[in-house]
Amino acid sequence: VNELELIGMIRALCPPGKGTGLVAGIGDDCAVIRPRQGDDLLLTTDFLIEGVHFLREEASAADCGWKALARGLSDIAAMGGEPCHALVSIALAPWTTQAWVRDFYKGLNLLAARHKVTVAGGDVTKSQKLTCDIVVMGSVGRGKALRRDGARSGDAVYVTGTLGASVLGLETKKGKAWKRHLRPEPRLEQARLLHRLGATSCMDLSDGLAMDLHRLCLESSLAADIDWRLPLYPGASLRQAVTGGEDYELVFTAPRSKRIPDSLAGVQVTRIGEMRKGKPGELMLAGNPLIPIGWDPLRTK
Amino acid sequence: VNELELIGMIRALCPPGKGTGLVAGIGDDCAVIRPRQGDDLLLTTDFLIEGVHFLREEASAADCGWKALARGLSDIAAMGGEPCHALVSIALAPWTTQAWVRDFYKGLNLLAARHKVTVAGGDVTKSQKLTCDIVVMGSVGRGKALRRDGARSGDAVYVTGTLGASVLGLETKKGKAWKRHLRPEPRLEQARLLHRLGATSCMDLSDGLAMDLHRLCLESSLAADIDWRLPLYPGASLRQAVTGGEDYELVFTAPRSKRIPDSLAGVQVTRIGEMRKGKPGELMLAGNPLIPIGWDPLRTK
Numbered sequence: 001v002n003e004l005e006l007i008g009m010i011r012a013l014c015p016p017g018k019g020t021g022l023v024a025g026i027g028d029d030c031a032v033i034r035p036r037q038g039d040d041l042l043l044t045t046d047f048l049i050e051g052v053h054f055l056r057e058e059a060s061a062a063d064c065g066w067k068a069l070a071r072g073l074s075d076i077a078a079m080g081g082e083p084c085h086a087l088v089s090i091a092l093a094p095w096t097t098q099a100w101v102r103d104f105y106k107g108l109n110l111l112a113a114r115h116k117v118t119v120a121g122g123d124v125t126k127s128q129k130l131t132c133d134i135v136v137m138g139s140v141g142r143g144k145a146l147r148r149d150g151a152r153s154g155d156a157v158y159v160t161g162t163l164g165a166s167v168l169g170l171e172t173k174k175g176k177a178w179k180r181h182l183r184p185e186p187r188l189e190q191a192r193l194l195h196r197l198g199a200t201s202c203m204d205l206s207d208g209l210a211m212d213l214h215r216l217c218l219e220s221s222l223a224a225d226i227d228w229r230l231p232l233y234p235g236a237s238l239r240q241a242v243t244g245g246e247d248y249e250l251v252f253t254a255p256r257s258k259r260i261p262d263s264l265a266g267v268q269v270t271r272i273g274e275m276r277k278g279k280p281g282e283l284m285l286a287g288n289p290l291i292p293i294g295w296d297p298l299r300t301k
Numbered sequence: 302v303n304e305l306e307l308i309g310m311i312r313a314l315c316p317p318g319k320g321t322g323l324v325a326g327i328g329d330d331c332a333v334i335r336p337r338q339g340d341d342l343l344l345t346t347d348f349l350i351e352g353v354h355f356l357r358e359e360a361s362a363a364d365c366g367w368k369a370l371a372r373g374l375s376d377i378a379a380m381g382g383e384p385c386h387a388l389v390s391i392a393l394a395p396w397t398t399q400a401w402v403r404d405f406y407k408g409l410n411l412l413a414a415r416h417k418v419t420v421a422g423g424d425v426t427k428s429q430k431l432t433c434d435i436v437v438m439g440s441v442g443r444g445k446a447l448r449r450d451g452a453r454s455g456d457a458v459y460v461t462g463t464l465g466a467s468v469l470g471l472e473t474k475k476g477k478a479w480k481r482h483l484r485p486e487p488r489l490e491q492a493r494l495l496h497r498l499g500a501t502s503c504m505d506l507s508d509g510l511a512m513d514l515h516r517l518c519l520e521s522s523l524a525a526d527i528d529w530r531l532p533l534y535p536g537a538s539l540r541q542a543v544t545g546g547e548d549y550e551l552v553f554t555a556p557r558s559k560r561i562p563d564s565l566a567g568v569q570v571t572r573i574g575e576m577r578k579g580k581p582g583e584l585m586l587a588g589n590p591l592i593p594i595g596w597d598p599l600r601t602k
Contacts, residue, residue, distance in 0.1 A: 001599065002597050002599055002600055003508075003597045003598065003599045003600075004516070004597075006599060023341055023444075023446065024446065024448055027449070027450075027520060028380070028448055028449050028450075028504075028520070029345065029376040029377075029379035029380055029449070029504055029505060030343040030344055030345040030376050030377060030379070030380045030382070030439070030446075031343070031344045031345070032341050032342070032343060032380065032441070032446045032448075033341065033342040033343075033344060034341050034342075034443070035336055035342055037338060037339075038338075040324055040333050040334065040335050041333070041334040041335070041336055041342070041438075042331040042332070042333060042334075043331055043332045043334060043386070043388060043421065043422065043436070043438060044330065044331040044332070044388075044422065045346075045388045045390045045422070045423060045424050045434065045436050046390070046424050047390055047392055047424050047426050047428075047432075047434070049392060049426065049428050049432075051428075051429070052392075052426055052427060052428060053426075075330040075331050076330075076331060078330035078331070079329070079330055079331045079333065081331070085344070087344060087345075087346045087436070089346045089347070089348055089434050091348055091350060091353075091432070092599065120344065121344065121345065121346070122346060123346050123347050123348050123434070124598075124599070125348050125350065125353055125354075125598040125599075126353060126598045126599055127348075127350050127352075127353060127430065127432065128352070128429055128430055129428065129429055129430075131348075131350075131392070131428065131432055133346065133348070133390050133424070133434035135344070135346050135388070135436050137342075137344060138331070140333070142335070143324075145324065145325065145331075145333045147325055147329055147333075148328070148329050148330070149328075149329075203329075203330055204330060207304075215305070219328060219329070296303050296304045296305075297304065297425075297426040297427045298302065298303055298304045298307060298393065298425070298426075298427055299303055299304075
């Protein structure tokens with residue numbers, strides 16, 4: 001199969017959505033998109049690479065497609081936004097079959113359909129290891145993006161869902177935890193409610209609570225105290241909950257005066273600590289220093 | 302160097318541009334961009350992969366940075382648009398040094414500054430081979446994007462510049478042709494003039510004239526007749542001009558009644574043929590069938 005035929009197959013698998021503002025999709029030099037007037041745009045890009053983010057012996061093609069898009073959607077959720085279009089760059093490895101590519105797009109489109117996202121373009125080439133880079137464009141009300149740098153001293157810190165499922169799944173390769181590792185659920189509906197509830201900052205947990213909350217603290221020039229009573233995923237340890245990557249839950253802050261419900265769109269919300277003045281980025285877990293260690297692809301083991 | 306330090310270095314190398322509509326750049330989950338009201342948005346993504354698009358023995362880090370962005374900018378040019386923001390996803394190979402990354406961004410920013418493009422985000426990870434995926438967002442007047450599917454029967458076909466320089470450079474590794482291979486110049490200024498001149502379709506020449514014009518013909522459901530008197534780059538053969546990829550010149554069509562000048566923003570423009578009814582995608586060169594062969598990364602040699 002040559003490049004032209006492959007693009008033709010992908011185009012057939014990804015029909016343009018109606019009413020999404022897509023003027024020209026797959027098949028031209030760029031996607032042409034007519035944005036909704038008055039909104040701010042969100043743009044994010046994330047790799048999914050064989051041997052780094054997945055092993056082909058373990059994850060199906062559909063799992064890979066789902067997760068590639070989930071990573072991008074979770075970034076849109078982290079800003080409180082609404083995703084609309086995705087571009088998919090894919091570099092095929094020597095082992096990649098046409099069936100694999102078809103199933104990859106089927107998995108990706110399954111998640112795309114749930115969140116009304118249209119695949120609007122991309123790039124195809126080859127590589128030694130299968131490499132996908134997903135681009136997601138979304139929108140958010142003007143000036144309403146939930147940033148990492150908006151937390152204030154005294155704000156309460158919350159997380160959605162439970163922590164540690166993804167790394168528990170990765171380490172045990174079984175049960176619902178493994179399913180959650182393979183097909184994470186981006187918290188888009190939950191995130192969209194946060195602005196109205198008075199959240200001051202938000203990010204998604206892709207590299208683990210310790211690493212990601214450290215980053216949020218750095219951007220907000222604050223420190224944070226975390227309770228030991230974290231919402232653990234059933235069977236997950238405190239270590240897995242604190243340093244395990246890829247949960248794709250949200251961590252967010254809000255003034256203590258704001259009433260944050262116990263659940264948002266069917267997902268539990270737990271208050272886990274408080275922002276305070278201090279050395280920017282410093283984290284304390286139940287009174288002990290918490291070192292920001294998590295998933296870092298560049299770390300030498 | 303860990304992920305956080307690397308992102309810090311990249312952030313220092315890529316300061317946000319003034320007046321570009323960038324609300325939040327590197328350091329958050331998404332780039333937040335306030336678009337100019339009324340325009341259509343253009344979005345494109347392109348890989349640059351070690352061993353596929355460049356060899357590290359041959360191309361400097363700065364060359365790679367330049368070319369990664371040039372590929373994206375050329376896609377924006379192909380639609381007649383104006384680039385504004387770029388996202389850079391980069392997966393570092395085991396051999397990659399901090400100095401290499403710094404020089405990569407310096408080369409990229411050199412071209413970015415010329416075209417007033419701001420790096421607004423991206424992703425960093427690792428891979429076996431150095432892999433970059435560039436995302437460029439641009440804008441174009443509402444409904445004014447130059448598409449591939451707008452050519453009409455009887456339109457004249459034009460190209461900017463000369464053809465064959467890039468593959469000549471790749472094959473000889475010397476002189477200005479090699480420099481053009483390493484640091485192509487996206488035809489943004491030229492492309493922005495095309496809409497007013499009455500161009501009906503346009504694309505950039507990344508995979509060679511035969512392959513790319515074939516694609517334009519397919520999208521426009523037309524055939525094309527090409528003259529043998531093509532504007533060859535000095536020293537390039539007809540084969541190199543017709544099947545050589547990466548010239549990043551523009552091929553465009555316009556009704557014969559429109560006066561197209563001999564040069565646009567200092568770059569020559571040559572009429573090379575005519576669109577006609579026929580088998581969609583069929584090309585004839587001086588009366589002989591021209592097989593659409595060019596750079597195809599998926600082709601088995």
